[in-house]
Amino acid sequence: MAQPTPGQIKQWQARMPAAFGVSPATRALRWGIGAAALGWFVFLLWWFQFTPQRLWNGLSGLGTIIVLMIPPSPGALWLDILKGIAESVAMAFLGTFIAALIAVPLGFLGAGNVVVNTLAHFSIRRVFDGFRGVDQLIWALAYVRAVGLGPLAGVLAIATADIAVLAKLYAEAIENAERRQAEGIDAVGGSKLLRTRFGLLPQVLPIMIAQALYFLESNTRSASVLGIVGAGGIGLAIAERIRIRAWDEVAFIIILMLITVALIDQISARIRRRLIGGREAQALR
Template structure:
């Protein structure tokens, strides 16, 4: 590969030009957003003041509300992920190349996935709060709607990467298309599907704590209320509890994923 050691004049000019364009874009972005050392220094000073007010963390007098909010966030994450995974399974077969042979139909389904993935959970939460009102139901629907397309795409890729020989063997024995999917594809991709669902469960536990800020239930509402009244010690306690809860869910889901995959 001589170009790696001695690039041509055209290639060298293109590299220099790309570097200049990137540097100009970076400088313009910093100027447009008014990113200055003075603002960063002032922000760091304000952050240090908040950190001092957080020490020592305290559950406050309404600690039962904090525990209720944490349990609500976990329940929202579980229900939202379960609904999304359940709906994503049949949709994934419609988007898999080795199952859906109609190119136009598969292309349309994949573009629908792309469209749903382009909308964040927080936007869905704002919409569902308007539709169904305040509370955890809006959060569950927001998590499920945002995750359906992502899980369906991941599941479709797992189906496309499945070993073909099992499906071909069932087809050669006279199996119907439904039997080919049931016994030739699903046993291969099921551990991957469950592993993805467990990972999204862990991720959605963090997301559920943010959705409460817009009224979609969970611990986020407790955090927003305490920030509003500047009870930073209670905010610190909630953050510590969130870290412990996410770490515990990560440990449990990791154990389950390893057991499903078959490794120790």
Template sequence: MGLPTPTPGQILQLRARMPAAFGITAQQRALRWAMGLGALAWFGFLFWWFNITPLRLWNGLSGLGTILVLMIPPSPGALWVDILKGIAESVAMAFLGTFIAAVIAVPLGFLGAGNVVVNALAHFSIRRVFDGFRGVDQLIWALAYVRAVGLGPLAGVLAIATADIAVLAKLYAEAIENAERRQAEGIEAAGGGLLMRTRFGLLPQVLPVMLAQALYFMESNTRSASVLGIVGAGGIGLAIAERIKVRAWDEVAFIIILMLLTVAAIDFVSARIRRRLIGGREAVPAR
């Protein structure tokens, strides 16, 4: 026996009670069309503003194809020792800058954690300071430090450290806030103060995550250090910029391949260390 067919009056009552079950309304459909047309208009304005035309894209791709042809075969040229030295300098800059940032970010992370600094005004102020520093890119810091301390890897190390301190501090603070509370509460119940609760209740839980995030930043900063050299902050970036100026594309390709191999090796080693530290769970922070 089939279900009874609802009457038109019952359908109207059901439509009034549950309009979403009968599909979108005319107003919702019009709103969606308006939003879609607005998005298309916005993208069209951006394309016009940036003068993005099919002709420019085609010419750019044609020029890129010519450069790729000139890159084959890659060649180290006569200064391959300088290339290896520049790559080693970039890796060293990334390591030292990340190490300095990670060490300074640990106490800042505890200060920015809401379960350590419970004062709402202090917590809000510290987090906004982190946001302010995170808003400045490494390249801007590198330009500033090149003017302050001169050309060379010192400016690159300081730029990496300054840019990463606030980012790591924010990530550390979030890890501390997500730590298990019962361990810290047990130490507090046994008579431990804030320092003891932080040292034995929170730090052992978040230290593996902190180390894993620092290793991830080490890998990322190896790529960043190669760019900082373009503005005179040391590393392989200066060698790349010089070879691009003289259109030595085969040497540029050789440097890029070495950089890719270096980053891949660092990524392989750091991934194994991260898995060992955090028990197979990857902690990949967002920048």
């Protein structure tokens, strides 16, 4: 086999430079990006005063707290603890239910295959992005000032924070739905309402319910934090016991919350598997 001449090698290198290795300019660029990333990392450590001594002191203090948590104890007001956990679960359920209910029509409005106007679709999606940028805790602080202390502020905070997120997820599910079913409704002269009701909704409804159930799990954990700012739930009890350094009672509350979240996770996971599994079985028929 004839060896390629230097001229041929130069021609091939001009046509396919990547096949002959990384160029010096690309290598220098990579080193520059790596050095910039390393410099930014070191700057953040300096900015946040991240030192080995400070980290060690924090870990040793955390170890002391963990020792004080053993053994966990419900204290004298264990009925109040159970009531607070039940209130947190109820807040999560009601807030998620309201958010999912409102997000269904908003999801259809945000879907590009339902609202085909580009400007309207872009505007609705940007509204979703704006609401998603505000955390539940910020909404809770606002609603505590608006409606007062208690679980109502927590329910409104959960619902307001989740509406835009669920609406965006629902819109993406609707956009990825099978088109043939909706086109069949159009072919027989069905209206846009019938197209949405019978062509799109049956396909995406199991996904919508599954996503709402996942949010229920997440909101059960979030509801325990909202109580710290006065939005109801078990968070206030946790904050009070941390303030008086009753770490054994804090450990007992955390264990109950873990058990509660695990139970909700198991139940919702089974429901999701049945929903998604049933949908896949229908698709295979």
